[in-house]
Amino acid sequence: MNRLLKLAIVGLVASCGGGGGNYSAPRNLDNACLLVRERPAYMNAMRATERRWGVPVHVQMATIHQESKFIGDARTPHQYALGVIPIGRQSSAFGYSQALDGTWDEYVKETGNRRARRDNIRDATDFMGWYMHGTTNRLGISKWDAGGQYLAYHEGRSGFARGSHMNKPWLLRVAGNVSQRSAMYQAQLTNCR
Template sequence: MNKFLKVAIVLLVASCGGGNYSAPRNLDNACALARERPQYYTAMKRTEQRWGVPVAVQMATIHQESKFIGDARTPFRFALGVIPMGRQSSAYGYSQALDGTWEEYQRATGKRSAKRDRIADATDFMGWYMHESQARLGISKYDARNQYLAYHEGRSGYARGSYNAKGWLVAVADRVQARANLYQQQLASCRR
């Protein structure tokens, strides 16, 4: 009985530990995604209302950054192919926000307890970042391509045009725009 009690306590504690960070089943259908994870859609609508960033742009960016996996991290770097040297960056969570940028967001919005692995906080961060990109760089909040480039390169990198030397990144940004367009069409039809 004592051994059973110990196992039960360990299982109970383990089950309380983390959230469900797995990706939704159908990432290619915005309506299915919203039905499967209504809290995602609610968070994105709230961000759209607060910051003016369309749900489709948020969805496409999150799809590219984390595939909707809440605890996503960048891969490890290895020296000589085998010695772990840490992660490629501090990017974490749905939005893949870097430590410094996340801290800037927390200071600017007063949301000290915001977490990158909580969808409502991640979408609010994204809305804040894209709102600032529009204010500082003049990028429309509906322009998923250029918003993504500024998001990936940072605003100063975007202003310098650093993405122009990265053909692969421009291609990724084009795919983000195409996905945002697709999601927008789907969201318009599933509301009916």
């Protein structure tokens, strides 16, 4: 009986995900109230970012939804040579915010947040706030303009300034979707507070 009890305890601990954290997407991605009820740490992180950087929660939520669907360890797909030989990922984007290695390193250096991790919601939202705050300062895009911020986020500030997004109708559609989702999340959050 003692051995059976030990196995049961080991099984219980293993099922709790003892090591890596919960990186799966929340169940309710189309309802901001249910999403933050399921994952209250998300709202705490986004409110902290809103206080620090001035980027509204609904803009952060819509951007994270587009970038990773709230999957903490999201990565870009693999690329294949000749359709079968893996040659690496499309980019170094990783985590909730899909931050690239170089941009993440710049964030860590500038903020001094050396322990920051892209698969940590608090760090990922802080990164996003830092980046969007810089976009507002350099390009004049309002922190409330989810679509414009998303375009600069996706293309990089220099790319956006060159107008690289203007030749990408698919990206303009995606930015429109981000803007619509941001407005939807804003209305939902107003009603569930």
